Amino acid sequence: MKRKRGRRSRSRIWRRLGILAGVLAAGWLGYLGFEAKVVRDFEAIDAVSPTRVFARPLVLRPGDRVEPRQVAGHLERVGYRSVSKRTPDRGEFAWRGGELRLGRRALRLGGYMDPGGLVRVRFRGYTGAGRVTSIRDADGQELETLILDPEVIGAVPGEHGRDRIPVRLEEVPAHLVDALLTVEDRRFHEHGALDPRRIAGAMLSNLRQGRIAEGGSTLTQQLARTLFLSTDRTLLRKVREAAIAVALERRFSKRRLLEAYVNHIYLGQDGGVAIHGFGRAAPFFFDRDVSQLTLGQSAMLVGIIRGPSMYAPHRHPERARVRRDVVLRQMHALGHIDADRLDAELETSLTLSSPRERSADARWYLDFLRRELGSGARPLSMEGSGLTVVSSLEPEIQRAAELAVADGIRRLERSRPRLTEQSKPLQAALVALDPRSGDILAMVGGRSYATSQFNRAADALRQPGSAFKPIVALAALDPRADAPFTLASTLRDEPLALETPAGMWRPSNADREFLGPVRLRDALEGSRNVPFARLGLAVGPERIVETAQRLGVESSLAPYPSLALGASEVTLLELTAAYAVLAAEGRRAPPRAARAVLGREGEAIRPAELRREAVISPAEAYLVTSALRGVVERGTGSGVRAAGYRGPLAAKSGTTNGSRDAWFVGYTPELAIGVWVGFDDGTPLGLSGSRAAQPIFTDFLIRVLGPEGGADFRFPDGVEWIEVEPRTGLRAGWGCRGQPELFLAGTAPEASCGYPIRGWRGGSPWRTSPRR
Structure with a gap:
């Protein structure tokens, strides 16, 4: 009997041991699964870092024409301080x-690191138009380029919404660690994930003070909390923190x-980020790279960890200073710094960076950039991928575009209150390009990004009206055509009726009048519809479509007679880019x-490369440019002169049927600009492009180039x-x-109505703009 009871007892013990072993095995397997998930999540979070988008850098080279005040303004916008000392420190400049x-501060672009240092840039002509004559480093060595x-x-x-600049541990100063x-x-x-000695000490301290005055978390626990958990002080959270x-x-x-x-600890807010x-944190608080932090700066940043809001240096500088001193004294107590160094650091006042205001709200542009990077043979995602994007945007030009659009809409609505009574708000868009590179310098997609993210500059397909006529003129002037026209060719401004599949088409002029025979130049300068309708028929819609495509227009164009008057829809960006081809010869x-x-x-994932293709000759481009300069001097664009702009400019207005869309597009050798004004639902504006879009265009142009403008157009070979x-x-x-009149060489009429006069083969026989 006793033996039976003994056997049953041993059997129960083995069963219990087996159950315990199973529970322990299951628990261990569960923990291993938990550990594997922690590892995967940690590596995923650690791999995520923001994609940073930089504006087009200002690059100086000997020989460049640059205004010194432009350089000074740029330096101030990026946080440099103007000083009077002979040798400025990092983050300062002096004249x-x-x-x-x-x-120069250190410049970090992705993994690229330029340590910075002192440079000297000499200018000839301090006021007005200056020129860089030399660039030298601190040792007097000549530099070919200087990237500011x-x-x-x-x-x-x-997805985690954290703004950080990843750095390697070897880049961090030893005194910060x-x-x-x-x-x-x-x-x-010395310890593992937890530090029992510190936990016990913290518990005793908290018991003595009757409150939670000291934490016992190790660095690894703080990292776990930062990456995976909330800041709620609960027992469950502490257990999960310890397990992670x-x-x-x-x-x-x-x-x-x-x-x-070092890369993930929370250190404060930059607005809502x-x-x-x-x-x-180093560039945000001190305008310098983390590798260049001083001991006092490192101590202040470490002091912030305890309470990023309580010790925020910009809001509570005195608290931050006191906390810095606490850190320095603890470092001295542990022998990291001696008494002399401690005293020197305690006496040093720290200069914080000035919180920078963003000079431009470029959210439409950033959306366009994100879409551009996500297309092509090798699409790139900007979401937390740690890329560094050097963009084409010029912040000051973008700011000028935003102000011009906002002021233009305000003026229109104030002078014509009926524009505010429609079901949809009045909209305007502006885009500015560098014709030489295709760089998008500014982009405004509407009146308010907050209320509508739709980009009317890049995505809205609208009829361009007469703003399309320069493309028609270019197709007509093509010397490869069977019967090319010239600017002196005579067109008939007489009633026209044409049977089409859609019915009878009877184009009319804006003034409802007919002038009889007119030159092609005069028809373009005066924006005469009927002569251009006849020109389009003579050239052929198919050739007009081919010319537009050569200039970069990608939207589908219907090869109908009304194409010559801008009846097919295009975007503001592609029409402005087409004009930019003319500006770029x-x-x-x-x-x-x-x-x-x-x-x-x-x-370099996508290296900086300039793609340019010659699609028309400089001579052909100059013919159209000459006529479009006449638009500004004598035609529908003369309001630009009346508004005070005196520099070189070629431009054209556009208005669609019912005045639903108002356009003004133009260019100088260094800038192509397009402006559109209208309602999203096509409600008639009742205003022409010269009345609605041109004031915005001119306001922007003067803000960017000044009333005297920039360089003049070059007179090319092959014209006379x-x-x-x-x-x-x-x-x-x-x-x-x-x-x-201007002709491609060899295309002028041979027949004369009198004894021939020898022609000019260079320059202009009259001044169409102020001499520069």
């Missing part, structure tokens, strides 16, 4: 006569965990928002001025006076 002395700090125009943080371990975890390299910390310590080295802490990591550079894309280590008699179109002569 000595015609010499700029610049204490570009402005940050945006950051795309990814010493300060961090001194204050947050002195025994970091154990998993991290088991799977990662102390160095990896310390580097992750959370600042994580010392790599981001026939070379097409596709519009681009990204100049270069760098990876995490600074490698010939005097022709305007009524007959024949070459003028003695007893048969004419007017100067």
Whole structure:
């Protein structure tokens, strides 16, 4: 009997041991699964870093024409301080006569790092138009180029919403690591995930004070809380924090965990964006790279960790200073710094960076950039991918565009209150390009991004009206055509009726009048519809479509007779890019928002490359430019002159049927600009392009180039001025006076109405703009 009871007892013990072993095995397997998930999530979060978007950098080279005040303004916008000392420190600049002395900060673009240092830039001509004569470093060595700090125009943080600049541990000053371990975890390299000694000490301190005055969390626990948990002080959260910390310590080295802490710890706010990591905090608070922090600056940043809101240096400078001093004294107590160094640092006052205001709200542009990067053979995502994007945007030009659009809409609504009584608000869009590179310098997609993110500059398909006529003129002037026209060709401004599949088409002029025979130049300058309708029929819609496509128009164009009057829809961006080809003397550079894309280590993912293709000759482009300059001098664009702009300009207005769309597009050699005004639902404006869009265009143009404008158009080879008699179109002569007209070489009429007058083959026989 006893033996039976003994056997049953042993059997129960083995069963219980088996159950216990099963429970332990299941628990261990469960923990291993939990640990594997922690590892996967940690590596995923650590791999996510914001994509930072920089504006087009200001690059100086010897020989460049640059206004010194433009350079000074750029430096101030990116946080440099103007000083009077002979040798400026990092983040400062000083003028000595015609010499700029610049204490360059370190420049970090992805993994690329320029340590900065002192440079001297000499200018000839300090006021007005200056020129860079030399660039030298601190040792007096000549530099071929100087890249000034570009402005940050945006950051795309990814799903976790953290703004940080990842840095490697070896880039972090030793005194910052010493300060961090001194204050947050002195025994970091001695204990595991938890520090029982510190936990016990914290419990005793809290019991004595009757409140939670000291935490016992290790650096690894703080990292776990930052990456995975909320800041709620609950028992469950502390248990989860400890479990995650154990998993991290088991799977990662102390160095990896310390580097992750340096990169992820929360250190405050930049507006609505959370600042994580010392790599981001250093430039935000001190305008310098983390590798260049002083001991006092490192101590202040470490002091912030305890309470980023309580010790925020910009809002509570005295609290931040006191907390810095606490960190320094603890470092002295542990022997990291001696008494003399402590006293010197305590006496040092720290200069904080000035909080920078973003100079432009470029959200439509950033949306366009995101879409551009996501297309093509190798699409790139900006969401938390850690890219560095050097964009084409010029912040000051973008700001000028935003002000011009906002002021223009306000003026229109104030002068015509009926525009505010419609079911949809009045909208306007503006885009500005560099014709030489295709760089999108500014983009405004509407009156308010907050109320509508639709980009009317890049995505709205609208009829351009007469703004399309320069493309028709270019097709007509093509010397490869069977019967090419010239600017002196005579067109009939007489009633026209044409049977089409859609019914009878009867184009009319805006003034409802007919002038009889008119020259092609006069028809373009005066925006005469009927002569251009006849010109389109003579040229052929198919050839007009082909010409538009050569200029970069990608929208589908219907090859109907009304195409010559701008009846097919295009976007503002592609029409402005087509005009930019004329500004660039026939070379097409596709519009681009990204100049270069760098990876995490600074490698070029999409290198800076300039794609340009000659699609028409400089001579052909200059013919159209000449006529469009006449639009500004004598035609529908003369309001630009009345508004005070005196520089070189070629431009054209556009108005669609019912005045639903108002356009004004134009260019100088360095800038192509397009403006559209209208309602999203096509409600008639009742205003022409010259009345609605031109004031916005001119306001923007003067803000960017000033009333005197920039460089003049170059007179190319292959064109000549010939005097022709305007009524007959024949070459003028003695007893048969004419007017100067521009021709492709060899295309002027041979027949003369009198004794021939020799033509000009360079320059212009009259001044169509102020002499420069």
